[in-house]
Amino acid sequence: MNVTAFRTVRGRLLALMVLVILPIAVITAVSAVATYRSVLSSIEASQLQTVGNFAVRTRVWYRESLRVVLAATASVAATDGTADQCQTITRRIVDDGIGISAISISTGGRPACVASRSDGVSASDIRAVVEAYRARARSVTWIGNDLADTSYGVTRIGGRRFMVIYARRGDIPDSPTLESLLLVDAVIMDRAFDLGTVNPGVTVGIVRSSTEVVVARGMNEDDTSWLPVVGRTGPQLQRWESVSQSGATGTYGTQLVAEPDLYVLARFDQQAERAAFLQFIALLLTPLVTLMVLFAVYSLAIDANIVRWIRGIEAAAVARASQKPQLAPVEPSMPEDMRRVSEAFNALVTDQAERVEKLNLTIGANRHLVRELHHRVKNSLQVVQSYISLARRQQSPEHRTVLAPVEAKVHVLSIAYRHALALGEMRPVELKPFLDEVSVMLNGLMRAGRPWISTIAPEDVGLVVDRAIPLGLLVVEIASHALEDGHADHVSVEVTQGEEGTLTLSVTADDRRLDAVETKIALGLLRQIGATRTADASGTSAGRWTIPL
Incomplete structure (x- = not known):
């Protein structure tokens, strides 16, 4: 045998x-x-x-x-x-x-x-x-x-x-x-x-x-x-x-x-x-x-x-991955060689617990610094946006038209960071409230009087801030390009749930501005969010893209 x-x-x-x-x-x-x-x-x-x-x-x-x-x-x-x-x-x-x-x-x-x-x-x-x-x-x-x-x-x-x-x-x-x-x-x-x-x-x-x-x-x-x-x-x-x-x-x-x-x-x-x-x-x-x-x-x-002592050591080893680690049994009745193994294991657990504690303290400090850094970035963006807004109001109407897209883009950055830091630390940006606030900001900033741009997004879907910002900037770029000749009637940006693990981006504008998504900046932003075109412009549709989550 x-x-x-x-x-x-x-x-x-x-x-x-x-x-x-x-x-x-x-x-x-x-x-x-x-x-x-x-x-x-x-x-x-x-x-x-x-x-x-x-x-x-x-x-x-x-x-x-x-x-x-x-x-x-x-x-x-x-x-x-x-x-x-x-x-x-x-x-x-x-x-x-x-x-x-x-x-x-x-x-x-x-x-x-x-x-x-x-x-x-x-x-x-x-x-x-x-x-x-x-x-x-x-x-x-x-x-x-x-x-x-x-x-x-x-x-x-x-x-x-x-x-x-x-x-x-x-x-x-x-x-x-x-x-x-x-x-x-x-x-x-x-x-x-x-x-x-x-x-x-x-x-x-x-x-x-x-x-x-x-x-x-x-x-x-x-x-x-x-x-x-x-x-x-x-x-x-x-x-x-x-x-x-x-x-x-x-x-x-x-x-x-x-x-x-x-x-x-x-x-x-x-x-x-x-x-x-x-x-x-x-x-x-x-x-x-x-x-x-x-x-x-x-x-x-x-x-x-x-076996009893081996199971004790095994239980202590399994408990290492939990929130309540425990030491392996060490008793005078244990065999000498197994007691040495338990003592060595306990020394390893104790050393690891000390390192974990130090690491947690360091991570906590780093998290605090990162959170503080993001708060400073958000505050700095708000300051920049405020300066641009003041400067735009003091300029003539033709200069205001140039400064409005710049202010809108800075405003997008500020909105994205505010949503990402809503709970005190970085988290994914929920698309629906983010795009709703972007569309309200554009309707009030670039063409006041009537809602001429709308956004639609699904509930409970979020993107990390590094991908949410390019999406918001893409909406601003589409809106800015559509207003260049001053004849845009309505622009719609719709984000819906696609197949498993994807989103579908659809842009609708009047037939005179169907090339609103064909600018170099817009195409660069699409590449940044990983969008893949699935339908070309036709009728009032400027195209359709698939975005991976």
């Missing part, structure tokens, strides 16, 4: 802070995400290991039970005894075997020897189970060599659940076919299923097709509310999320124990996942919030220690 793209000190310092914070924030976020994924992987592996441990324990129990029934069958086959002897052996196995509820052994073509610990399990019930498992699919071997064609499962007889181990051996040449069945009370399986204390929030059990609970840890066997609404089957170890029959969301893990429908199923209440997520949020937000607080503190520190 190019910090020079920011136009202010604050912007550049904050941009530099962002350059420092942004990589740290990215690294923090990546680390938090990696840690969260690692924890989730550990949780998943732990849950799958829990399911696998219970599945291995169940398979070991079935394997050992299979060895018991195979050993008993081999013993009966080895004795080659009578049916009574076979029955005695099976009875002894049931009576001495802890947890063995019933057994059925058949060797060769002999009838099966059946024995049961409980009267609730009859010989016919046992034979029915043998017939059912004889047609079932065989369970695969988990480890080692096949000891026999086996099938494992669960059956219910008289309201009680029994674990079933069925085995059949008939693949050895010149040996009889051996078929045996072992029924073990599910209570024994429940004891064998115990791997210690189950963690809170974990329910593990042996189920049939995710619908019937055989043995459970963390929940009563008769309670099926923890089973998933959508179950999964298959030989592989699986893990998924689902909603239980009670409506709670949980994580499930399952592994096949025995074909076709006997599984180990575990439910985890996702407390570990939620704790991992909260840990992830803490790992992510704590550094980010810290960086944000650091950024805010850094921004406030910039405002308090730099």
Whole structure:
């Protein structure tokens, strides 16, 4: 990032802070995400290991039970005894075997020897189970060599659940076919299923097709509310999320124990996942919030220690152009270099204020002198005009005709300066009262008796005195030239508003004096006021000119 793209000190310092914070924030976020994924992987592996441990324990129990029934069958086959002897052996196995509820052994073509610990399990019930498992699919071997064609499962007889181990051996040449069945009370399986204390929030059990609970840890066997609404089957170890029959969301893990429908199923209440997520949020937000607080503190520190003083100096600089200048702040808490800048600025302001004060005094004195000078000029013009007027009255009529234009021209100068100094200092001359007074003066001075010259000018339009005087002198020159042969009936000088920033000058006279504006003096005065001819003389019009304001 190019910090020079920011136009202010604050912007550049904050941009530099962002350059420092942004990589740290990215690294923090990546680390938090990696840690969260690692924890989730550990949780998943732990849950799958829990399911696998219970599945291995169940398979070991079935394997050992299979060895018991195979050993008993081999013993009966080895004795080659009578049916009574076979029955005695099976009875002894049931009576001495802890947890063995019933057994059925058949060797060769002999009838099966059946024995049961409980009267609730009859010989016919046992034979029915043998017939059912004889047609079932065989369970695969988990480890080692096949000891026999086996099938494992669960059956219910008289309201009680029994674990079933069925085995059949008939693949050895010149040996009889051996078929045996072992029924073990599910209570024994429940004891064998115990791997210690189950963690809170974990329910593990042996189920049939995710619908019937055989043995459970963390929940009563008769309670099926923890089973998933959508179950999964298959030989592989699986893990998924689902909603239980009670409506709670949980994580499930399952592994096949025995074909076709006997599984180990575990439910985890996702407390570990939620704790991992909260840990992830803490790992992510704590550094980010810290960086944000650091950024805010850094921004406030910039405002308090730099920007505040810069704005104070800026306000003092802006106030220099106003009528109330102020000094830049200078405080002990300011940074040393910024205090030196403020002190230098204040020294500059103080020096400038002194110079301005001296300059104002000088300007005031000069203005007074100029005003006094103009007053002297005005008074001198009035004196000259008075002397010419006295001299004209003492001369003969032919000399009076010569002196009248001279007196009129001096009178124009006096009128212009009087209007310009009406408020005590020089200002533009308003055209209408100025030309009106000039026309009244000419009507009384050069040809008394009737108004023979008139002027028209717009309201609220003024010219500086250096341009108003030539315009007045032009009116006198036009009037003087028009009276040379003594036959002028009427002369009109009209000034109107033209296009933006211009005036229009129109002169009207009788047809015998249309050349009244063609004298050298008149043309010189027109050039002096910047007039440009826009219409030639025709009829009673002596012409039209445009004058810039």
